[in-house]
Amino acid sequence: MHEIRMSNRIDGPRRHFFRTALGAIATLQLGIEGVNAQTSRSRQLPAIKRGTNTSFGSLKQIEAGVLNVGYAEAGPSDGPPVMLLHGWPYDIHSYVDVAPLLASVGYRVIIPYLRGYGTTHFLSGDTVRNGQQSVLAVDIVALMDTLNIEKAILAGYDWGARTADIIAALWPERCKALVSVSGYLINSREANRMPLPPKAELEWWYQYYFATERGQAGYEKYRHEFAKLIWQLASPKWNFDDATFERSAAAFDNPDHVSIVVHNYRWRLGLAEGEPKYDDLEERLATFPTIGVPTITLESDANGAPHPDPSTYASKFSGKYEHRLITGGIGHNLPQEDPQAFAKAVVDVATEH
Numbered sequence: 001m002h003e004i005r006m007s008n009r010i011d012g013p014r015r016h017f018f019r020t021a022l023g024a025i026a027t028l029q030l031g032i033e034g035v036n037a038q039t040s041r042s043r044q045l046p047a048i049k050r051g052t053n054t055s056f057g058s059l060k061q062i063e064a065g066v067l068n069v070g071y072a073e074a075g076p077s078d079g080p081p082v083m084l085l086h087g088w089p090y091d092i093h094s095y096v097d098v099a100p101l102l103a104s105v106g107y108r109v110i111i112p113y114l115r116g117y118g119t120t121h122f123l124s125g126d127t128v129r130n131g132q133q134s135v136l137a138v139d140i141v142a143l144m145d146t147l148n149i150e151k152a153i154l155a156g157y158d159w160g161a162r163t164a165d166i167i168a169a170l171w172p173e174r175c176k177a178l179v180s181v182s183g184y185l186i187n188s189r190e191a192n193r194m195p196l197p198p199k200a201e202l203e204w205w206y207q208y209y210f211a212t213e214r215g216q217a218g219y220e221k222y223r224h225e226f227a228k229l230i231w232q233l234a235s236p237k238w239n240f241d242d243a244t245f246e247r248s249a250a251a252f253d254n255p256d257h258v259s260i261v262v263h264n265y266r267w268r269l270g271l272a273e274g275e276p277k278y279d280d281l282e283e284r285l286a287t288f289p290t291i292g293v294p295t296i297t298l299e300s301d302a303n304g305a306p307h308p309d310p311s312t313y314a315s316k317f318s319g320k321y322e323h324r325l326i327t328g329g330i331g332h333n334l335p336q337e338d339p340q341a342f343a344k345a346v347v348d349v350a351t352e353h
Contacts, residue, residue: 065142070119071112075103087158089227091251097339116260118251131264132274134281137166157181177349183297184313188286234305235331300330
């Protein structure tokens with residue numbers, strides 16, 4: 001059983017919240033089936049074992065912005081919308097168990113392939129294969145516009161968490177609430193110019209690899225082997241099987257995948273330029289804007305990927321805020337490794353705040 005440790009800005013009502021939450025955790029630890037009874041929705045969340053589901057069924061395609069976006073959808077079409085955003089090198093299957101949990105309690109769940117992944121493709125061969133941070137957020141806002149979703153709960157990890165953070169910061173009117181694994185991940189290219197201690201730099205080895213032509217050629221040739229290595233390093237206690245990996249690895253065969261990934265990491269280091277039309281967005285992000293929407297941040301106890309300490313980003317969330325540590329050997333791909341904890345955070349951030 002995975003323990004959830006929480007730290008909050010605590011007032012009187014919040015102390016009551018903690019008493020309720022701790023009681024529910026004790027119930028779980030005693031092996032009694034059920035979930036936290038804080039809210040009507042979380043009472044209804046069924047228990048699920050990771051790996052229970054292996055597919056979403058048929059995917060949908062829709063033109064949004066410069067892309068034709070491939071996405072999975074679950075739940076009632078009139079339910080409160082939730083956008084679940086995946087990271088690198090992963091895909092929508094990170095949410096294959098989360099989506100039915102949320103759908104079962106009435107949410108409309110949208111899980112898109114980011115640009116360069118899966119069935120998402122560019123409408124024009126002339127469009128710049130741009131992976132800078134702001135453009136990924138622009139893609140999701142365009143998708144929301146096309147789907148007539150005015151406001152959604154945004155949740156993600158890795159690239160997906162960064163994208164959700166950016167939308168919450170720049171377009172808070174489009175974000176009802178936020179769940180972000182590893183917290184505040186907005187980048188600044190100027191800040192990235194500052195060197196880190198050698199041990200910390202070592203964790204970013206792939207960033208330097210992608211900075212070289214050899215690295216781009218190597219990723220092109222060995223993209224599946226490369227991704228599997230990252231999975232193993234980032235989640236050292238997750239014993240995923242070959243079938244689980246291959247379901248996600250198919251998304252990396254997208255013809256634009258290598259270009260998007262390499263540009264993303266080169267752009268971060270100032271080795272590749274973005275598109276001028278996004279300069280204003282990047283200038284705003286470089287100020288590290290605060291996020292005012294209700295937020296729950298998550299971190300896992302066995303995350304082998306580079307990630308900030310929660311104490312360094314708590315002040316970036318100016319609205320109602322909570323941080324949870326998910327224990328039990330959970331790694332970087334938190335929603336797939338512990339779908340119950342991730343789905344619960346989505347439900348709680350939407351109903352408690």
